[in-house]
Amino acid sequence: MSSSLKRPEPTPPHALPDGAAAPAGAPLAIICGGGAFPLAVAEAARRAGREVVLFPVRGFADASVEAWPHVWIHIGRFGRLKSEMRRLGCRDVVFIGNVLRPRIRDIRFDWTTLTLLPQVFRMLRGGDDHLLTSLGRLFEESGFRLVGAHEIAPEILIPAGQLGSLAPAAEQMEDIALGRQALAVTGPLDIGQGLVVMNRHVVAVEAAEGTDLMLARVAELRANGRIKAPPRCGVLVKRPKAGQDRRLDLPSLGVRTVDGAARAGLAGIAVEAGGVIVADVDALVRAADRAGIFIYAFERDGAGEA
Structure with a gap:
């Protein structure tokens, strides 16, 4: 994973009480698939005065995301993603953009994801809503707060x-x-x-x-x-x-x-x-x-x- 950002270690978001709002000034993490929606959400957040960090998914997100603070991510590198989000002070996270359901053999697992393989297999056994809801729960269990793209950019x-x-x-x-x-x-x-x-x-x-x-x-x-x-x-x-x-x-x-x-x-x-x-x-x-x-x-x- 490559990163365009360097910043001192902030307080890890999972150290905050469950349900607590993100600290003032904490950047919004936008996990980006393909299409125009990720940048529309980023623009809306910036107009509202909020700092954002884009986490574009390799193979799906458009190169235009590189005009923003960003960290490219691979599907299956959940441990690395969590580490980067915590390092950059992100607590709130938005999922937006097109990503196709991966095949197991195409996923590049890191150690954290390997420890979650039974959970990953359960996530993949079902429809898209089951998969995404399970993925969202995984982020919440790791101390992040899911935010709807439409909550950041109601105009969409x-x-x-x-x-x-x-x-x-x-x-x-x-x-x-x-x-x-x-x-x-x-x-x-x-x-x-x-x-x-x-x-x-x-x-x-x-x-x-x-x-x-x-x-x-x-x-x-x-x-x-x-x-x-x-x-x-x-x-x-x-x-x-x-x-x-x-x-x-x-x-x-x-x-x-x-x-x-x-x-x-x-x-x-x-x-x-x-x-x-x-x-x-x-x-x-x-x-x-x-x-x-x-x-x-x-x-x-x-x-x-x-």
Whole structure:
């Protein structure tokens, strides 16, 4: 692991009482996957006057993180990561960005992680929410405090209502309602955070492939005649899983998703307001208007929710 920072040893964060707030001036640790969200959160923290240290994950995070105070990390080097976070005075930690589930043989274990192998194997036996919740618990047990990215940067949460120039029609609102109900059922099973509904028929459910590949699959099904529907039919629906820890892995929406929905021939995208994050809402709206699809954010209703 390489570090861009040198600093005298601070008081280790695990020496603080459980639940205590981070000391004034303590930097925020941002564990960064890929995409634009890590820098959006870092910018928001800096605007609020908070020092940050980025911990980009090798193989996933973008090189742009090197414009910030940073320490590159490898998956599986938990001991080294803890040591660096403590050395730099971090107590609060945010997880944000895209990281694919690793294979055991690809993980570069350090000694601390080797001592946790039974726990690591249990973490990997289950869905993404199980994995991330277990990972978050591991950090909390080590004396760190998990903070949601949206708590640092509330502006990344998508607002309620119609975004852009187009609105869903009545039949599309029916598809949205069915999609919400279906996700309320699949969420507790830790299956996925999105699906596609056409004419009140669920035609695709997001699983390990993620939203973009699910949309590519819908486009392929249209092209080969397995889905027989007119253009601009169907809705991508996304919401957090029922019961998930919203400090970890809120579903995201970006220009790539809009483009994928358009290639899949969908009429629009519907997401839960305040439950989905977007790095640049203006760019998102411009992309949707350009593609001729709607974006609609429905209110969280509490039915089947966390």
